[in-house]
Amino acid sequence: MRIAIIDTSTTRAAIISDGLREAGLDDLVLIDPAGPLVAQVEAAKPEVVLINLENPSRDLLEDFFAMSRALARPIAMFVDQSDAEVTGAAIDAGVSAYVVDGLSKQRIKPVVELAVRRFQAFSRLQRELDDAKNALAERAVIDKAKAILMKRREVDEPAAYALLRGQAMRTNRRISEIAEAIVTSEALMGDME
């Protein structure tokens, strides 16, 4: 069963194809998002097409599928009432699937379910990455604020951190917010003395 993957994120496309390969589905075609879409899909002759929901080329692709009704094995929409649950989950995850007419539901379902899990995994990874980036940025600000306090108040590092922490607790704010305020005010007023 040949599966074409169209995704504006090449990272996500790689994550999906890895997952499909692990499941033994290795007849995969990754469509280059920078190249001509329809020509690539036409040449690949896929039986299943997976595309991210928000891909800007979906109207174009659906038009091509509608035109392909003239072909021997036209591509139809996957959406089927009996599979509304699977399709709903796919839409929620941000993936959209199309299959050729006549492909059995038992064969499609695991592919879509796997794609959904991989999309969700990608979202989770991205969230974790964002969190990690934020945490790193917070750490940097806190270090800067500590250095400012150490210099201004002539205290050591643990004492500077204690000052930050104490202020955060008293005002019910995050340490990073206090640190940011210190760094900002230092930038604005640091050389006023």
Add this chain to the structure above:
Amino acid sequence: MTAERFRIGFLPLVDAALPILAHELGFAAREGVAIELVRDMTWATVRDRLLYGHTDAAHMIAPLAIATALGRDRPAVPLAVPFVLGLNGNAVTFSTALARAVGLGGALGDPAAIGAALRTVAATRKAAGKPLRFGVVHRYSSHNYMLRYWLAGVGVRPDSDVEIVVTSPPFAADALAAGEVDGICVGEPWNSIAVDRGVGHIALATAQIWRRGVEKVLAMREETIDERRDAVEALLRALHAAAAHFVARRTAEESADILARPEYLDASRDAVLRAITDRVRVEPGGAPIHYADFMFQYREAANFPWRSQAAWLYSQMVRWDDIGFAPGDAATAAAVFRPDIYRAALAGSGAPLPGASSKLEGGLDEPIGAGSTQGRLMLGSDRFFDGRAFDPDDIEAYLAELP
């Protein structure tokens, strides 16, 4: 009272104005409705979000609502259209090369004359093995049907004399610039943006093809109307109030400010303002000219969902998809439009309410008073460029007469 919440999907187009303004200017809040707008880049995604409950309603190209209800390309899902979001507002724009070949001037020309010149160019290009190619926004769009209606009417056969492909509006100017298409039929501000970028020349406003052509609609799942009837009616009143505000000349600047914002159209404010005020810059470097009713709202009960409009769209679906006329399909298509909900929502408001739910489309040469159950209703000329009229009760005869 907690506000009834409606998530409404939309594409960044000027005719998404009513839900956006209803939200921004408090018309929704006044009716106890909260609108949350969900922006997308393709109609496929707008449709999928509506069908699977990510949204409660959608700004949608009218034929797509009918195609979805009829189950074209996918299992049918009953959709309802209780409100039309606007008439026309689209244009046919040629590449600068095609504009030169056809001899377009600095004003909007005569559809028949431009068509005759286009026929010659189309024949030459076809003979050279490189037929003209036009981009429309979607297979099931009024743009596709308007363009095809005009082409066929001037003797250029779509699909055999010229190619028609799908081009997403935000990429339409790029496609013209790259020579991927020779012309586009898209909504504003995308024609104006192509002109401003120097890659396009506006040939026709779609209002020249059909003076009162139905364009975007508010589409919902039918079950939403059944389950949330009072809230839906409140939403329609909010949209109607937004429409009254939108057509007042003094509000144009403010509306353009709001619509151009990054979270809505994310487009040139000037291009948006031109579309709202019916001014069209036809050619690069030219001064905008005024074309009355380029985009039509509110007046003449323009937001009323006439079943005959849905029937006309169905007739074009039969014509171009070659699916054969079926009385059952015709009835399903016409029933997507819900004048009953519109009337119920606006009863007692003073807004003109048509007595009939269906009319002869393209039958009026000049303004005429029409029967109404409330208010005074005037209907303006609604001519097709070729003078044909569409009788929704005899679609087969109409189809038989079309070229």
